[in-house]
Amino acid sequence: MNDQELHGYSQNAQPQLWNLLLSFINSMSLKCAVELGIPDIIHSHAQTPINITDLAASIPIPPNKTSQFRRLMRLLVHSNVFSVHKREDGDEGFLLTPMSRILVTSNDNNGGNLSPFVSMMVDPSLVSPWHFLGQWLKGNDTQGTPFRMCHGEEMWDWANKYPDFNKKFNMAMVCDSQYLMKIIVKKCATAFEGKRSLIDVGGGTGGAARSIAEAFPDIQEVSVLDLPHVVAGLPNDSRVKFVGGDMFHTIPPADVVLLKAIFHGWNDEECIKILKNCKKAIPSKEEGGKVMILDMVVNSAPGDHMITEDQYFMDLMMITYARGLERDENEWKKLFKDAGFTSYKITHGLGTSSLIELYP
Numbered sequence: 001m002n003d004q005e006l007h008g009y010s011q012n013a014q015p016q017l018w019n020l021l022l023s024f025i026n027s028m029s030l031k032c033a034v035e036l037g038i039p040d041i042i043h044s045h046a047q048t049p050i051n052i053t054d055l056a057a058s059i060p061i062p063p064n065k066t067s068q069f070r071r072l073m074r075l076l077v078h079s080n081v082f083s084v085h086k087r088e089d090g091d092e093g094f095l096l097t098p099m100s101r102i103l104v105t106s107n108d109n110n111g112g113n114l115s116p117f118v119s120m121m122v123d124p125s126l127v128s129p130w131h132f133l134g135q136w137l138k139g140n141d142t143q144g145t146p147f148r149m150c151h152g153e154e155m156w157d158w159a160n161k162y163p164d165f166n167k168k169f170n171m172a173m174v175c176d177s178q179y180l181m182k183i184i185v186k187k188c189a190t191a192f193e194g195k196r197s198l199i200d201v202g203g204g205t206g207g208a209a210r211s212i213a214e215a216f217p218d219i220q221e222v223s224v225l226d227l228p229h230v231v232a233g234l235p236n237d238s239r240v241k242f243v244g245g246d247m248f249h250t251i252p253p254a255d256v257v258l259l260k261a262i263f264h265g266w267n268d269e270e271c272i273k274i275l276k277n278c279k280k281a282i283p284s285k286e287e288g289g290k291v292m293i294l295d296m297v298v299n300s301a302p303g304d305h306m307i308t309e310d311q312y313f314m315d316l317m318m319i320t321y322a323r324g325l326e327r328d329e330n331e332w333k334k335l336f337k338d339a340g341f342t343s344y345k346i347t348h349g350l351g352t353s354s355l356i357e358l359y360p
């Protein structure tokens with residue numbers, strides 16, 4: 001070994017490389033835990049830590065695989081998905097951590113259920129395009145995406161063609177919306193005060209719209225605009241109406257236009273088009289008009305390694321699946337100015353996202 005190699009050795013270079021390289025095993029183990037319904041089983045065992053034998057039997061895992069199953073649980077405890085505790089009978093048992101509490105599928109867990117989001121993010125159709133990122137970066141095509149190189153079509157066309165993917169994607173979005181909206185309606189309630197109507201543009205199957213309609217009964221008209229194949233067959237009810245359409249064409253009028261996880265999927269030119277349509281849809285600031293954007297503001301949590309890394313992960317997803325990007329505050333500011341808006345206010349600290357209130 002020469003001096004340089006020795007230096008790398010003493011700096012833990014190889015373990016660091018392995019740790020980074022093999023971290024996909026954390027994602028796949030998490031997927032496996034969700035598939036096996038482990039968070040639900042631990043949750044239904046109430047407050048008593050469940051031991052490995054009972055946990056395996058509840059799934060069920062055949063007795064000849066208990067040893068392998070124990071090793072899966074060891075990693076999941078190590079990555080803080082579950083915790084391990086000594087029981088009164090001296091055995092060790094598992095409990096949920098805050099992270100796995102939000103993977104429980106029943107709605108009595110008070111934390112929302114993000115397991116459909118886990119299943120979608122590691123679905124082979126979303127994992128495979130990553131193998132094309134290098135090839136895409138080297139090519140001259142600025143219009144297509146690694147997703148298209150992999151599947152032959154862009155993601156929204158693909159979703160239109162494959163109902164199973166469409167359904168899985170929409171379920172993931174609904175659970176993410178419901179989770180985030182729980183935080184928003186508590187922390188940002190004043191942002192909705194005095195509003196009579198709200199339209200959730202690109203609102204999918206209505207996860208966010210329903211949370212808002214429930215939390216703010218004074219908002220009389222709550223509607224969702226999304227692509228026709230997304231809202232097809234969704235029943236209108238007394239609180240939420242669905243409109244099939246295209247945000248690049250026109251947005252129906254409302255006091256508030258809400259857009260959650262929309263702008264990050266589009267380039268600047270496309271975002272300005274959407275913003276201009278938002279501006280046409282709302283009344284003046286004095287009459288209560290505003291656009292509410294729920295998206296990431298990159299580097300909104302300086303010093304928080306995890307949130308910053310989540311934002312960079314999502315930003316690369318926007319290259320791989322769409323033609324978008326996660327924007328920092330200056331990039332957002334430029335978009336707003338170019339679309340003719342006069343002022344904005346940002347509330348950070350909503351998980352990895354921020355709320356931007358934008359005024360005409």
Ligand SMILES: C[S@@+](CC[C@H](N)C(=O)[O-])C[C@H]1O[C@@H](n2cnc3c(N)ncnc32)[C@H](O)[C@@H]1O
Binds near residue numbers: 202
């Ligand atoms: C990333 S998802 C976000 C869904 C939802 N806002 C949420 O956060 O759960 C983007 C949404 O934009 C919708 N969308 C894409 N192109 C659209 C268009 N041209 N007009 C309206 N909606 C569109 C998609 O169908 C999808 O529901």
